Amino acid sequence: MAASKVLNGARSSSRISEETRDRILAAAAQLHYRPNATARALANRRMNTIGVVAALNDGDLNNYAMEVLTGVLAASSKHEQSTTLFTLHDWGADVTRLRGWCDGRVDGMILIAPTLTHDAAASLPRHTPFVSLHSNSPLPDVVNIESNEERGAYEVVEYLIEEGHRRIMHVSGDPGLTGAERRVSGYKRALAVAQIPFDEKLCIPSTFAGKDARKTMRNWLEGNARGALPQAVFCANDAIATGCMEAFAEAGLRVPEDISVVGFDDTLGARTTIPQLTTVRQPLREMGARAVEVLLTLIQRHDGEEVPTELPNRIVFPVELVPRASVARPPAGSRTVPIV
Amino acid sequence: MAASKVLNGARSSSRISEETRDRILAAAAQLHYRPNATARALANRRMNTIGVVAALNDGDLNNYAMEVLTGVLAASSKHEQSTTLFTLHDWGADVTRLRGWCDGRVDGMILIAPTLTHDAAASLPRHTPFVSLHSNSPLPDVVNIESNEERGAYEVVEYLIEEGHRRIMHVSGDPGLTGAERRVSGYKRALAVAQIPFDEKLCIPSTFAGKDARKTMRNWLEGNARGALPQAVFCANDAIATGCMEAFAEAGLRVPEDISVVGFDDTLGARTTIPQLTTVRQPLREMGARAVEVLLTLIQRHDGEEVPTELPNRIVFPVELVPRASVARPPAGSRTVPIV
DNA sequence: CTGAAAGCGCTTACAG
DNA sequence: CTGAAAGCGCTTACAG
Numbered sequence A, B: 001m002a003a004s005k006v007l008n009g010a011r012s013s014s015r016i017s018e019e020t021r022d023r024i025l026a027a028a029a030q031l032h033y034r035p036n037a038t039a040r041a042l043a044n045r046r047m048n049t050i051g052v053v054a055a056l057n058d059g060d061l062n063n064y065a066m067e068v069l070t071g072v073l074a075a076s077s078k079h080e081q082s083t084t085l086f087t088l089h090d091w092g093a094d095v096t097r098l099r100g101w102c103d104g105r106v107d108g109m110i111l112i113a114p115t116l117t118h119d120a121a122a123s124l125p126r127h128t129p130f131v132s133l134h135s136n137s138p139l140p141d142v143v144n145i146e147s148n149e150e151r152g153a154y155e156v157v158e159y160l161i162e163e164g165h166r167r168i169m170h171v172s173g174d175p176g177l178t179g180a181e182r183r184v185s186g187y188k189r190a191l192a193v194a195q196i197p198f199d200e201k202l203c204i205p206s207t208f209a210g211k212d213a214r215k216t217m218r219n220w221l222e223g224n225a226r227g228a229l230p231q232a233v234f235c236a237n238d239a240i241a242t243g244c245m246e247a248f249a250e251a252g253l254r255v256p257e258d259i260s261v262v263g264f265d266d267t268l269g270a271r272t273t274i275p276q277l278t279t280v281r282q283p284l285r286e287m288g289a290r291a292v293e294v295l296l297t298l299i300q301r302h303d304g305e306e307v308p309t310e311l312p313n314r315i316v317f318p319v320e321l322v323p324r325a326s327v328a329r330p331p332a333g334s335r336t337v338p339i340v
Numbered sequence C, D: 001c002t003g004a005a006a007g008c009g010c011t012t013a014c015a016g
Helices: A002-007 A009-015 A018-030 A037-044 A063-078 A095-101 A118-122 A149-162 A178-193 A210-223 A238-250 A284-302 B002-007 B009-015 B018-030 B037-044 B063-078 B095-101 B118-122 B149-162 B178-193 B210-223 B238-250 B284-302
Strands: A049-055 A082-088 A108-112 A130-133 A143-147 A168-172 A203-205 A232-235 A260-262 A279-281 A314-317 A320-322 B049-055 B082-088 B108-112 B130-133 B143-147 B168-172 B203-205 B232-235 B260-262 B279-281 B314-317 B320-322
Touching (some): A063 A238, A063 A284, A082 B063, A143 A149, A143 A284, A149 A260, A149 A279, A149 A320, A168 A210, B049 B284, B063 B082, B063 B238, B082 B095, B108 B284, B143 B149, B149 B320, B203 B210, B238 B260
Parallel strands (some): A049 A082, A130 A143, A168 A232, A232 A260, B049 B082, B232 B260
Antiparallel strands (some): A279 A320
C-alpha cells in the first residue's frame, strides 16, 4: 500500500496526500511498527550488508586486518550498511565456506589479503561482487586494492643507508607471498643503488606473524657471533619488528643504540613499542574505506543501475616513510661492509 | 515441496523415498541451486546471525573489545552463525541506532561494555534478545557477563606488596565507570590489608585509553619531584600501562629497575611491550564465546523452543594474575612509606 | 510417502 | 492521488 511509500520516506515524495500520509504515520507510531529487514531484503534483493573475509593467525585477527577492518566499518556505517565479518583459517581449504556465504546474506564481499589459487578464484560465485585488498595474485573480475610496497621497502632501506647504515638485514614475510617478495625487491634495489652488495646471509626468511620472527631472531642471535650483527634490520611488517625487538631486548641489545629497527605497515602496534617504531605507513584504513566505496558501486552496477564510474582492476595507494625513534646512526665501532 | 526437506538434509530424514530424493539432488546440482538466505530468514524468522555492538575510541576498537570479538567470532562460527559488527561512538547518543539494528537482520545482540542509562536500557526492544559483557550497570532482562575485577585488582596489588613495594600508585580508568571503581576498591583493600595508608595523591584518575594515560603520567612526572616517584604503578588496564611505560621511557626511567608497572586485562598488547607486562588476565575470549552460547539459548527460548537451561542474570568469570617481566623488587634506596 | 497451497513481511508495477 | 494484487524465495502445516 501507500504505507510502504510513506514509511520509506523521501523516495516518492509528492504523490501522497498530506492527510493519508499523516494517517499512516500515526498508525505506524501507534502500532510500534518496525519494518522487517529480511522481508525488505527479499523484496529488494539487497541486504544492505557487506561481508569482510579475513584469515585468522593463531586464532586471531592480526593488526593489519584490524586496521583495514576499522576503515571498512567506518565507511560502511557512513553508507548505512551493516558489515558482517567472516573468518577462515586457510584460504585454500575454506573457499567452499566462502562460497557458501554468498547466499544473499551480504550484497558483496571484501577479501582481506586473500591467497587464492587460480582455480579457487575462478570458482567464486559470479552473483556476488568482490573487492580484494592485497590479494596475493590478481583475481578475475575482482578489483584489487593494494599499495606500493616495493617503493616503501626501497625508501625505508634508502633511509637507513642515509643514516649511515651499510650492513642492513632484512627479515622477510612468508616465502611465496607477493607482499613479502615486493619488500625483498625494494630492499635489494636500495642496496644496489647504494652499491652495497646483497648478502644472502642477511636476508632472513620468516613469516608475517610476530611470534615466528621472534624465534627466528633468537635463533639467529644464538647462531652468530656478536661481530656478525647487522647495524640495522628492515622487518617486513611491524609484527616482525616487534618480535625482533623482543629478541634483542632478551639478548641485552638496545634499540636504537646498538641496532636500528624498522617495520612496515604502521599498525597500532608500531606506536606502543618502546622506542616507537620507524616504519612505512600503508594507509590501511583509507584502503579499507575505499574497498567499501568500490564494492558499493559494484553492487549498484550488479543491481542494474547505470553507474558511470570507471573502475580499474587495480588501485594502488602510495606509502609513506614514518621516522620515529627506533633508528639512530650506527654505533661508532660497528663493522661496515666496504664499498665495492 | 519435498525439495525443501531433502535439501535441508538431516531434518526430516526418512519420510522421502530414495528415488525422489536422488532426483531432487540431481536437479539441484544441475541447476546450480543455491538457497537464498534472506528468503529462508523470512520464512524461519531466523537470520542465523548475531550482532556485536562496541563503542569506538578515537575511531577504532580497543584491544579489549578485540579480544572479546575474537572469542565471539570463534564461537559463532562454530555454531554456523554469522556475526555482524556494529560500532557506535557514544552509548548515550546512539541507543536509537542500536534500536534500529534490531529489525530482524540479527537474531540477538551482544553488547560489549555498554554504558546505558536506566531509561535507555528500558527502551531496548523486547523482541531481540541481548547479552552484555561488562555492562556498566545491570540491564533489565539482559544477562550480563563480567569478571571478578575487584579481586583481580586486589591480587595484583597484593603481589606488588609481596615483592616489597609499599608506595604504589594507581592510575585509574574513566571516573564513574563500574570497572574503574572496582579496581580502585581492590587497590584500597589490598593496601588496607597490608596496613599501608591510602594516599589520595597516588590514586590518579585517567581514562581507559592509552593516549590519555600517557599524557596523565607525563604531567605527573613534570609536576612532581623525583623523590615523589612511586615504587610501582598499578594501571587499570594494559593500554594505560603501555602509556605509562612510554612516559617513563621518555623520562629516562627504566621498567622494572626504577619502577615496576602492572596492567589489567592481558590483551595482546601486554605481550608486545618491552619488558612484557605483568597483568591480570581476564579470560576475554572465553567470555566472548560464552556470550554467544548464552545468546543462542536465549534466541531458542525466544523462538518458543523449550530450553531447560537455567540462565542467571550475572555470570562472573575468575581472573588470574600473570607475572611477567615488568615487576622487580623496589630499588634499594627508594623512598618507602612508614608503616603506621 | 508426496504435492498443492498458504504464509513469512515487505515492494512495486498496475489498474482505477 | 490511492488501493488491490502479484511477487521476492523459502518453509510448513495440510490434504491426498
